[in-house]
Amino acid sequence: MGQSWAKVGPKVGRKVGRKAYSFPQAGGRKKSDQVILYMNNINVLIFIVVFPALVSCNGQTQSKAAHSAPHRGSTEIGTIVNQLGDHLWYIFQDSKNNYWFGSDGEGLFRYDGAHILQLTTEDGLSNNSVRQIQEDQAGNLYFSTLGGIDQFDGKKITPLHPVISNDWKLEPNDLWFHLLGKPGEHGPYRYDGDTLYNLQFPKHYLHDAIMATEINSRFNPYEVYTIYKDRQGGIWFGTSVFGACRFDGQSVKWMYEKDLTIHPISGGSFGIRSIFEDKEGLFWLCNTEQRFQFDFAKTSESDRLQYQKTEGIGKPSDFAVLDFIFFSYIIEDNEGDLWLTTWEKGVFRYDGSKLTNYRVQDGGKEVNLISMYQDNQGGLWVGTPDNGVFKFNGNSFERFMPTILTE
Numbered sequence: 001m002g003q004s005w006a007k008v009g010p011k012v013g014r015k016v017g018r019k020a021y022s023f024p025q026a027g028g029r030k031k032s033d034q035v036i037l038y039m040n041n042i043n044v045l046i047f048i049v050v051f052p053a054l055v056s057c058n059g060q061t062q063s064k065a066a067h068s069a070p071h072r073g074s075t076e077i078g079t080i081v082n083q084l085g086d087h088l089w090y091i092f093q094d095s096k097n098n099y100w101f102g103s104d105g106e107g108l109f110r111y112d113g114a115h116i117l118q119l120t121t122e123d124g125l126s127n128n129s130v131r132q133i134q135e136d137q138a139g140n141l142y143f144s145t146l147g148g149i150d151q152f153d154g155k156k157i158t159p160l161h162p163v164i165s166n167d168w169k170l171e172p173n174d175l176w177f178h179l180l181g182k183p184g185e186h187g188p189y190r191y192d193g194d195t196l197y198n199l200q201f202p203k204h205y206l207h208d209a210i211m212a213t214e215i216n217s218r219f220n221p222y223e224v225y226t227i228y229k230d231r232q233g234g235i236w237f238g239t240s241v242f243g244a245c246r247f248d249g250q251s252v253k254w255m256y257e258k259d260l261t262i263h264p265i266s267g268g269s270f271g272i273r274s275i276f277e278d279k280e281g282l283f284w285l286c287n288t289e290q291r292f293q294f295d296f297a298k299t300s301e302s303d304r305l306q307y308q309k310t311e312g313i314g315k316p317s318d319f320a321v322l323d324f325i326f327f328s329y330i331i332e333d334n335e336g337d338l339w340l341t342t343w344e345k346g347v348f349r350y351d352g353s354k355l356t357n358y359r360v361q362d363g364g365k366e367v368n369l370i371s372m373y374q375d376n377q378g379g380l381w382v383g384t385p386d387n388g389v390f391k392f393n394g395n396s397f398e399r400f401m402p403t404i405l406t407e
Contacts, residue, residue, distance in 0.1 A: 076155045076156070077119065077123040077124065077155070077156065077157070078110075078117040078118060078119045078123055079117070079118050079120075079123075080115055080116065080117060080118075081109075081116050081117075081118045082116070082404060083116065083402075083404075084101060084109050084111070084116060084388055084389070084400075084402065085101070085103045085106035085109060085118075085388070086106075086386055086387060086388055087103045087104040087105055087106055087385060087386060088101045088102070088103050088106075088109070088383050088384065088388050088389045089102055089103065089104050089130070089131070089370045089371055089383045089384075089385065090102035090130060090131065090132065090133060090370075090371050090373070090383050091371070091373040091375075091381045091383055091389055092133035092134070092135075092373065093373075093375040093376050094135050094139070094141060095135060095139055096139075097113075097376060098110050098111065098112045098113075099111045099112075099375070100133050100141070101383075101389060102130030102131065102132070102133050102143065103128070103129070103130060104129050104130075104385065105128050105129055106118075106120070106128060107119050107120035107121070107123075107125055107128045107130070108120075108125065108130055108133075108143060111402050113403075114403075114404065114405040115404060115405065116402060116404065119152075119157070121147075123157060124150070124156065124157035124158075124159075125143065125145060125147075125150060125157055126143075126145045126146075126147030126148040126149075126150050126159050127145035127146040127147030127148070128145070129145060129146040129181075130143055130144065130145050131144045131145065131146065131178070131179060131180055131181065132144035132177060132178065132179075134175055134177070136173070136175060136193070137173060139154070140152065140153050140154075141154075142160075142175060142177070142191070143157075144177050144178065144179055145179075146179065146181055146182045147182070148160070148161075148162075148179070148182075149162070149177050149179070149189060149191075149196060160191065160196040161196065162189060162196045162197065162198040163195060163196065163197055163198065164197075164198050164200065165197040165198065165199060165200070166199065166200055167190075167197055167199070168190075168199055168247060168252065169190070169192075169249075170233065170234075170235065170247060170248070170249035171192060173192075173193070174190050174191060174192050174193075175190070175191045176188055176189065176190055176191075176227045176235060177189040177190075177191065177196075177227075178223075178224035178225070178226070178227055178237075179224075180219065180223060180224065180225055180240075181219070184220070185219065185220050185223040185224070186198075186200060186201070186220050186222045186223065187199045187200050187201045187222055187224065188224050188227060188237055201222045201237075201239075201242075201245065201252060202251075202252050204221075204222075204242045204243075204254050204256070205254060205256075205303060205304055206242070206254075206256055207221075207242070210241065210242065210256075219240040219241075219271075220240065221239065221240060221241035221242050221269075222239055222240075222241075222242060223239060223240045224237050224238065224239055224240075225238045225239060225240060225271045225272055225273050226238040226272065226273055226274055226275060228274075228275040228276065228277075230246075230277045230283075231277055231281070232248075232296065233248075233249070234246045234247060234248045234249075234296075235247045236275045238271060238272030238273060238274070238275055238285070239271060239272060240269055240271040241261065241269040241271065242254065242256065242261075243255055243256035243257065243260065243261055243272060244260075244272045244275060244285060244305075245305075246299075246305060248296070248300075250300075253299055253302070253303070253304055253305045254304050254305065255304060255305040255307065257285075259289075260272060260285055260286045260287070270326075272285060272286055273286060273327075273328040273329075274286060274327055274328050274329055274330050276330040276331075276332075276338075278291075278332070278338070279332075279336065281293070282310060283307075284330055286326055286327065287312070287324050287325060287326045287327065288312045288313050288314050288319075288324045288325055288327070288340070289312045289323070289324035290309045290310065290311065290312045291309070291310045291311070291312055292307045292308070292309060292310070293307060293308045293309075293310055294306065294307040295307065295308075312324060313350060313355070314355055318354075318355045318357075319355075325340075325342065325345075325348075327340040327341055327342065327348075328341055328343075328369075328370075328371070329341045329371055329372040331372055331373075331374050331380070333374065333378065333380065334378045336352075337349055337350065337351045337352075338350040339372065339380060341369045341371070341372050341382065342369065343368055343369060344366055344367075344368050344369075345357070345359070345366075346358050346359040346360045346366075346369075346397075347360065347369070347372075347382065347397070358392070358396060358397060360382060360384075360390055360397045362387045362399055367384050367387045367390070368384060368385055368386070368387075369382050369383070369384055370382075370383045370384055370385055371383040379391060379392070380392040381400075382397060387399065388400065
């Protein structure tokens with residue numbers, strides 16, 4: 001892929017003409033058939049979080065054939081396989097400490113420490129491309145796929161059928177979902193244990209003005225990239241075009257910053273991919289150039305989110321002559337350090353004063369990163385488009401090769 005530099009345009013109170021890597025947008029002013037999450041045709045920096053893991057990254061496969069006597073535990077469906085897939089975008093560890101890997105096109109893989117179980121559409125999965133994995137208090141798992149949201153009780157997969165609704169509620173045990181990339185998406189999903197609601201966002205205060213710019217996004221402008229719960233209990237949603245909004249239990253309020261959403265070269269949208277509140281109460285959205293301090297008291301009296309911008313982190317020498325970078329994931333580890341992922345420049349760790357860069361390689365070649373995850377033991381993982389998953393061993397990221405026991 002050719003290297004591409006983006007120059008951020010002027011804005012009040014900030015330096016003009018600062019250079020930054022940008023990541024693939026959902027579409028420019030010309031139509032594109034590219035899938036945004038593959039992030040092709042542009043070099044990008046995106047950040048991710050990763051921390052020491054207690055499960056070995058170097059376990060060796062002891063059997064290269066599928067078991068003649070499959071070990072499924074309590075699971076009655078699925079196929080026992082001898083290795084994980086390559087296109088593993090997302091990682092999740094359930095309450096029983098099983099690892100689940102959601103793939104792009106290969107279904108789901110479960111690793112219990114001894115065997116790998118694969119679930120696909122043949123087992124009832126709505127689609128073989130998985131975008132989110134969650135668990136409720138009863139131990140049921142939920143998979144967001146490009147074909148819909150499925151519930152798995154350990155024995156069978158049941159699709160959940162959404163109801164279009166404006167029934168916005170903020171209940172502690174509700175699950176929230178998004179289906180980025182599924183055609184026709186609009187807004188998030190809320191599941192209360194009985195009904196799956198496809199919630200409709202209120203009209204953005206800049207809806208008409210933004211749509212008049214003829215942004216050609218591959219996704220619906222109200223489609224959700226990310227969902228985040230802040231320290232006050234509010235739920236945030238990052239969208240593909242219309243910036244971010246927060247639901248406080250009473251109303252949904254929007255914010256919009258052009259430099260967080262619009263690609264500075266093509267004019268297309270790359271969306272709000274990550275939202276995070278640090279221990280100082282400052283919010284990080286998409287890049288390291290700035291942080292945001294929100295005033296929720298003033299917000300309650302306004303039709304939109306009220307905030308001030310504060311200084312970001314890093315300097316050109318930290319980012320290989322870049323002034324700042326865009327990230328897609330950010331996580332705080334058990335030590336309080338922040339981990340941020342990039343598309344092709346590895347992972348950055350921020351300890352509050354300095355940045356450390358960890359490159360992710362497979363066979364000596366740089367690996368592109370899709371997501372990050374912190375497991376139940378504090379171990380940090382990254383998902384990739386084509387190179388499986390990697391775990392942090394305390395010094396570097398290693399490709400995870402699970403140990404398989406023979407029967």
